[in-house]
Amino acid sequence: MTIKRVKFTSGLKLPENKVTEHMPVARLELPSKVILPLQQHFGQQCNLLVKKGEKVRTGQLIADSDSFISAPIHSTITGVVSSVFKMINPLANSIVDAAEITASEEEELDFQSVNPVLEDIRKELGSLRENGEIENYLSGKIKELFDKINSIENEEIIASIKNAGIVGLGGAAFPTHVKLRPPEDKKIDSIIINGCECEPYITADHRIMLEYGMQMLIGAYIFYKVLNPEKVYIAIEDNKEDAIINIDSLIAKSGLADNFCVVSLKSKYPMGAEKTLIKNVLKRKVPMGGLPMDVGVVVNNVGTCKAACDAILKGQPLIEKIISVTGAVANPGNFIVRIGTPVSEILKCCGEFRSEIREIILGGPMMGNDINEENFPVTKAVNCILIKKGLPRNEGNCIRCGRCVNICPMNLLPLNYVNFVKNSKFEMCKEYYISSCIECGSCAYVCPSAIPIVAYIKTGKSILAGK
Amino acid sequence: MNGTNKENITENNAENNVLDDSKVSDTTVGAAKDNIIVRDNNFISQSPHIWRGISSAKIMYIFLASLIFPSVAAVYFFGLRAFWVMLASTATAVLVELIIKKARKKRFKMDGSALITGLLLALTLPPRIPIWMVVIGAAFSIALAKEVFGGLGHNIFNPALAGRAFLAICFPTFMTQWYLPGNYGVDAVTSASPLSENFIFQGTNMALYRDMFFGNTAGSIGETSAMLIILAGILLIAFRIIDWKIPLVYVATVVIMSLIFGEDILFQVMAGGLLFGAVFMATDYVTSPVTGLGRIIFAVGCGLITFLIRRFGAMPEGVCFSILVMNGFTPLIDRYIRPKPFGYMKPQKAKQAK
Ligand code: SF4
Ligand code: SF4
Numbered sequence: 001m002t003i004k005r006v007k008f009t010s011g012l013k014l015p016e017n018k019v020t021e022h023m024p025v026a027r028l029e030l031p032s033k034v035i036l037p038l039q040q041h042f043g044q045q046c047n048l049l050v051k052k053g054e055k056v057r058t059g060q061l062i063a064d065s066d067s068f069i070s071a072p073i074h075s076t077i078t079g080v081v082s083s084v085f086k087m088i089n090p091l092a093n094s095i096v097d098a099a100e101i102t103a104s105e106e107e108e109l110d111f112q113s114v115n116p117v118l119e120d121i122r123k124e125l126g127s128l129r130e131n132g133e134i135e136n137y138l139s140g141k142i143k144e145l146f147d148k149i150n151s152i153e154n155e156e157i158i159a160s161i162k163n164a165g166i167v168g169l170g171g172a173a174f175p176t177h178v179k180l181r182p183p184e185d186k187k188i189d190s191i192i193i194n195g196c197e198c199e200p201y202i203t204a205d206h207r208i209m210l211e212y213g214m215q216m217l218i219g220a221y222i223f224y225k226v227l228n229p230e231k232v233y234i235a236i237e238d239n240k241e242d243a244i245i246n247i248d249s250l251i252a253k254s255g256l257a258d259n260f261c262v263v264s265l266k267s268k269y270p271m272g273a274e275k276t277l278i279k280n281v282l283k284r285k286v287p288m289g290g291l292p293m294d295v296g297v298v299v300n301n302v303g304t305c306k307a308a309c310d311a312i313l314k315g316q317p318l319i320e321k322i323i324s325v326t327g328a329v330a331n332p333g334n335f336i337v338r339i340g341t342p343v344s345e346i347l348k349c350c351g352e353f354r355s356e357i358r359e360i361i362l363g364g365p366m367m368g369n370d371i372n373e374e375n376f377p378v379t380k381a382v383n384c385i386l387i388k389k390g391l392p393r394n395e396g397n398c399i400r401c402g403r404c405v406n407i408c409p410m411n412l413l414p415l416n417y418v419n420f421v422k423n424s425k426f427e428m429c430k431e432y433y434i435s436s437c438i439e440c441g442s443c444a445y446v447c448p449s450a451i452p453i454v455a456y457i458k459t460g461k462s463i464l465a466g467k
Numbered sequence: 468m469n470g471t472n473k474e475n476i477t478e479n480n481a482e483n484n485v486l487d488d489s490k491v492s493d494t495t496v497g498a499a500k501d502n503i504i505v506r507d508n509n510f511i512s513q514s515p516h517i518w519r520g521i522s523s524a525k526i527m528y529i530f531l532a533s534l535i536f537p538s539v540a541a542v543y544f545f546g547l548r549a550f551w552v553m554l555a556s557t558a559t560a561v562l563v564e565l566i567i568k569k570a571r572k573k574r575f576k577m578d579g580s581a582l583i584t585g586l587l588l589a590l591t592l593p594p595r596i597p598i599w600m601v602v603i604g605a606a607f608s609i610a611l612a613k614e615v616f617g618g619l620g621h622n623i624f625n626p627a628l629a630g631r632a633f634l635a636i637c638f639p640t641f642m643t644q645w646y647l648p649g650n651y652g653v654d655a656v657t658s659a660s661p662l663s664e665n666f667i668f669q670g671t672n673m674a675l676y677r678d679m680f681f682g683n684t685a686g687s688i689g690e691t692s693a694m695l696i697i698l699a700g701i702l703l704i705a706f707r708i709i710d711w712k713i714p715l716v717y718v719a720t721v722v723i724m725s726l727i728f729g730e731d732i733l734f735q736v737m738a739g740g741l742l743f744g745a746v747f748m749a750t751d752y753v754t755s756p757v758t759g760l761g762r763i764i765f766a767v768g769c770g771l772i773t774f775l776i777r778r779f780g781a782m783p784e785g786v787c788f789s790i791l792v793m794n795g796f797t798p799l800i801d802r803y804i805r806p807k808p809f810g811y812m813k814p815q816k817a818k819q820a821k
Contacts, residue, residue, distance in 0.1 A: 014517075200517070275809060288810045365516040388516055396578070397620035399523050402710065402757035410809040415757060433808045441515030448523045449620075455513035 003248055004233075004263045009280050011268025012407060012442050014366070016239060020203045020326050023333045025131075025211055028349055030103060034076050034340030035377040036062070037089055037098040041167040042174045043069035045096060054081050056101060057110035059317050061163075063099070071175040071380075072165045075110075076319040076338040079103040089379075098377075101340070112163060112315040115156060117148045122314055131211060138214045142254040146221060149312070154226050157312065161222075164311035165318045165380075170194055170205075170272065170301035171363060173381035176308065179298050180226050186293045188227045192281055193220050193234040195243065195302040196265060196272035199364025202384040204322045205302045207334045209236065209243035212306050212322075213250045217260075219305025222312055224259065227298060232260045233281050234302075237267035269366065270440040274299050276409050288436055303383065318380060325350045327387040328358065337378055343385060344374035352387055361386040366441040396449035404443035404453060410436045414443035414453045421456040421463075429460045437461075527579030529708050533699040534586050537689035537743065540682050545594040545646070549688040553589040555598050559605035560585030567614045580619050584608050587627035587747060590689025591740060591787070592634070596641050603637075604630040624794045625754045628787050635787070645685035672731075679737040690743040693736075700746035709750040712759060713766045717745040720770025728778060741773065744786035754794040761797075761804040768793045 039045040044067035050056055056075040063073040082102040089096045114122050121141070128134050138145065149157075162177035182188055193216075197205040208216055224232050234251075236244050244264050251260045263281050265271055275286045277299060284295040292299050303321060310316040319339055326332040330351030337346060343360060361368040362382045378385070404414040413432055420428045437457050444453040541549040564581040568574070585605050592601060608630030616622040635642045678684045682692025690696075703709045718736060725735045736742065749755060749769050756765050769789045776785025 279809075285810045287812050288808055290810065359516060361514075361516055363514075365514075367514050368516065369514065370516065386516075393518070396523055397618065399526075399620050399752045400755075400757055401523075401526070401752040402762075405757045405806075406759075411806040411811075412808055413757065413805060432805070433811075436808045436810075439514075445515050445518045447518070448521050448526055450518065450522065452513045454515065458513075 003244060004261055005238075006263060006265050006280055009266045009268050009271070011266075011271060011276070011409065012445065013267075014198075014200050014269045014445075016267075017200045017326075018203050018206070018239075019201075020324050020332050020334055021206060023203075023207075025207050025322055025334045025336055027336045028338075028341070028346065030077055030107065031338060031341040031345045033079070033082070033100055033102045033342070034338060035087075035098055035100050035342060035375070036073055036076070036340040037087065037096045037377065037379060038063045038073055039089065039094070039096045040073065040173060040339070040380040041071045042172060043067060043071070046070060046073050048084060048097060048099060050075075050081050050099070052081050052084050055079070055104075056081060057108040059112070059319055060110040061317075069175055069178055071167045071177075072163065072317075074165055074317040074319055075101055076340050077101055077103045078106065078108045112160065112311075112317065114160075114312065114315040115152050117151055118313060121145065121148070125314055135212070135214045138218065139250070139253060142214070142218075145218065146254070149218075149222060149225055157222060157226055160311055160315075161308055163317070164307070164315075166304060166307045166311060167318070167380050168301055169303035169307060169321060169380065169383065171367065171381055171383060172274075173379075176300065176304055179293075179300065180223065182227070182293050182298070187296055188293065188298055189230045189296045190282060190298075191220070191223055191227060191229050191232045192277060192297060192299045193232065193302055193305060194272055194274075194277060194299050195234060195236040195240070195247075196267075196277060197240070198237060198267065198269045198272040199366050199368075199384075201326050201386050202324050202364050203326075204324045204334055204383050206240050206243055208302050208306055208322055209240070210246055213243075213246050214254075215309040216302050216305045217247070217250050217254060217256070218313070219307070219309035220260070220300075221256070222308050223298070223300060223305070229296075229298075230259070232256075233263045234260065235263045235265055235271075235277055235281050237271055238264045239267040269442060270409055270438070273409065273438050273440055275438065288433065321378075321380070321383070323378060323382060324384045324386075326384065327361075328352070328389060329387050339380055340377045342375050342377050343371070346378070346385060347374065347387070359386075359388045359390045361388060366445065367439060393450045393452065395451050398447075398449055398451060401448060403446045403448065407442045407446050409440060409442060410438060412437055414457070417460055418451055418453055418456045421460045426460055426464050430464060434460055434464065524578045526708055527583060529706055530703065531579055531583055531586070533703050533708075534583070534590070534689075534747070536695040536699040537590055537692065537747075538586065540692040540695050541590060541688035544682055544691060545688050548594055551598060552592055552594070552596065552601050552688060553586060555601045556589035556592075556605045557582055557585030559602045560588070560609050563606050563609040564614070567610060578619065581609060584613065584626045584630075588630045590743065590747075591627065591631045591687045593642060593644055593686075594646055594688050595644060596634075596638075600634060600638055600641060604634040607633045620753055622753055623798065624791055625748055625751045628748055628791050628794075631787055632791060676733055676737070679734075687740060687743075690740045693742050696742045696746055700742075703746065703750075709746070710759075710762055712762045713750045713755060714742075714745040716763050716766035717749055717770045717773075718742070720767050721774050724770065724774040728774075730778070735774075735777070739777075739784045740786040744773075744790055745769075748786075749790050749793070754797055756797050756800045756804065758801070758804050758806055760806070761800045764800055764804065765793050765797065768796065 044065045046063035046065040048063050050062045056062060058078045060075045061072055062075045079101045081099055083100045085098060086095055087098045158177050158180050166176045167173040195205050195209050220232055234247055244262055248262045251257055265280055270276055274292055278284055278286055278292055278297050286292055286295055307318050320336050322336050324334050325346055359370045361370050364384055398415050408414055416432050417429055417434055439454055441454050560581045588605055588608055608626040612624055612626040612629035613622045680693045684691050700714055704711045721735055722732055725732045756762050772789035772792055773785045
């Protein structure tokens with residue numbers, strides 16, 4: 001077997017609450033409108049290419065940018081651009097332009113062209129309806145498919161991935177094509193496919209690995225082909241044993257066992273954070289302020305792999321993604337939703353319980369953002385909608401217990417940031433390496449005085465950035 | 468946000484994309500005016516949205532519960548008198564905290580820290596100290612050693628130890644009159660504490676160790692029983708209330724020093740307030756460093772100073788002052804002992820890598 005098990009790791013044991021773990025992914029009906037912020041990724045904001053009142057088709061490019069670190073935005077439904085406005089993007093704490101598209105009756109697809117060698121596969125895939133059929137079809141043809149992918153130029157693949165607007169779907173939303181084009185002097189020897197999903201509640205990646213395993217693997221193969229590393233590690237936490245077994249058998253079936261291997265990791269938070277993940281899988285430490293590339297690694301999320309597979313095989317841009325809707329809703333589950341679907345429409349389908357103080361959290365409970373605005377859309381970075389009863393948190397004095405220091409995966413001294421930010425000593429924050437903080441929330445989670453340390457850190461960071 | 472509000476947004480978008488939200492908070496308006504969907508900032512909670520239930524108050528109460536062991540021993544060995552000392556001390560501590568909080572118009576939150584300070588102070592006092600002195604000591608602890616600095620979390624010195632040191636300086640005779648357990652009548656027999664120079668024990672070494680282990684010896688009311696203190700320490704470590712590094716390293720340092728200077732190791736460890744100080748006093752969160760390495764340095768410092776005072780100083784016992792001295796060094800230790808952040812590289816090396 002090709003499963004590599006990593007036994008000892010430090011980190012936080014969180015209550016998992018993964019209630020939607022066994023719920024198959026369902027497709028939500030198309031939304032009546034979508035709101036598409038023009039910056040859903042890390043990097044430059046895109047410029048709108050369509051005008052108000054213009055008709056757009058599903059998959060049509062509506063915004064793009066010249067900048068290298070950016071990803072284009074596509075219309076995710078067929079309809080009319082009904083308005084263009086500005087909105088606050090709580091995920092990036094900034095103000096962005098956004099376009100609203102109101103759906104019309106018929107859905108018309110405007111997908112990209114695929115490479116001629118894959119044309120027949122695209123046609124056949126188009127005729128398949130059920131996901132199970134697609135998976136079977138792909139595993140039947142896997143060898144032939146890999147050959148075909150191998151015959152395509154790297155440049156062309158990277159271009160298709162860029163044009164499809166694919167970004168890291170794990171939450172950071174870093175444009176994927178940037179990761180596929182490392183600088184000359186950096187040799188990439190390993191790819192890690194991140195299937196950890198260490199946050200409680202979220203199960204979207206878990207379901208992808210179970211139901212879309214083949215497509216995910218093909219995506220991983222595409223990255224493998226472009227970067228040509230020695231090894232591809234698929235890192236999965238050991239609370240998802242079924243996914244580990246499934247992926248492992250798929251690897252064996254597609255004859256990739258030489259270069260691909262599953263790594264089973266202890267489920268400890270924050271395992272899925274890039275830096276801790278690389279440390280646990282490869283025992284390498286990404287230098288402070290550096291990127292995984294600096295240690296020869298590229299990390300991609302499983303959802304990103306699936307999106308890459310869709311883009312290359314079907315020419316489908318990133319218009320939909322799988323998210324978990326969970327917490328205080330009547331029908332929690334995992335759903336394929338179109339990007340830009342307002343949260344309110346999703347909640348309508350899931351029957352939210354109403355309670356006085358509640359939070360709508362985009363993302364997991366540890367790092368997600370409370371939006372408290374049902375009209376906010378699901379963007380490319382969102383992988384979960386969590387409805388929680390809001391709990392009051394009575395902040396006390398720091399008693400200097402050192403729990404936050406002990407737990408911090410980045411070896412920082414979180415308690416000091418609280419002090420510095422309260423006293424406006426932002427320069428001191430820098431001296432204590434505030435920029436190394438990955439905002440994982442571990443420190444605030446263990447703090448007995450219930451100090452929202454991460455909130456202080458974010459404030460400190462944004463003020464430092466504004467200076 | 469409720470349903471009507473949501474419709475508002477949609478309508479406005481359709482017309483002119485202007486949203487006139489009356490609930491907009493001032494800061495948001497300041498940041499950006501028209502044309503924006505603004506969220507009502509009131510309910511926004513910050514990540515993480517879950518956290519572990521153990522609160523400061525709970526930690527304090529577990530700590531307090533562990534203090535029951537030496538307290539019970541105190542009453543067992545020194546009788547009701549010990550009980551009155553403890554009661555006077557804790558009651559004064561809580562009362563003074565209440566008065567100060569009220570005077571400053573701050574919310575008084577019962578977090579148990581004043582209780583702990585009061586009880587800790589009492590346990591380090593000799594059994595027959597006059598009650599009015601206890602009251603003065605406790606009041607000093609809370610008012611001058613804690614609240615003056617800004618209350619829980621801001622004090623530099625361990626309040627209980629500061630109170631004890633204050634008493635030891637003001638009333639040296641009363642603070643060094645020790646009594647053998649059991650003698651709490653009017654004509655109680657004074658006895659030297661084991662660490663004093665004129666201490667004479669008639670019996671074998673084994674019997675001495677046994678008495679000291681179980682607590683049948685002269686000393687402060689809560690400090691005599693090594694066994695119960697060790698038990699409480701193990702419980703506190705098991706519940707992860709205190710860091711094992713401080714008591715272990717502290718005691719280990721004293722052991723090593725005793726070896727070097729040829730002192731009786733078991734005697735040095737069990738005599739006086741060493742165990743009590745190592746388990747209950749030096750581990751105080753507020754006045755000890757926050758990093759692991761810092762804590763080790765702190766504990767080694769405590770151990771060295773304790774031993775030096777015992778061996779060369781004018782006073783027979785040095786635990787109290789050694790911890791206070793190291794408390795004073797804590798801000799310095801925390802300033803200079805910082806863990807290297809994940810992936811840290813020396814500045815020159817980082818440049819080379821670039
Ligand atoms: S300081 Fe940052 S990296 Fe460290 S635990 Fe807190 S949020 Fe995580
Ligand atoms: S966990 Fe909270 S109380 Fe403890 S040192 Fe950190 S900030 Fe202070």
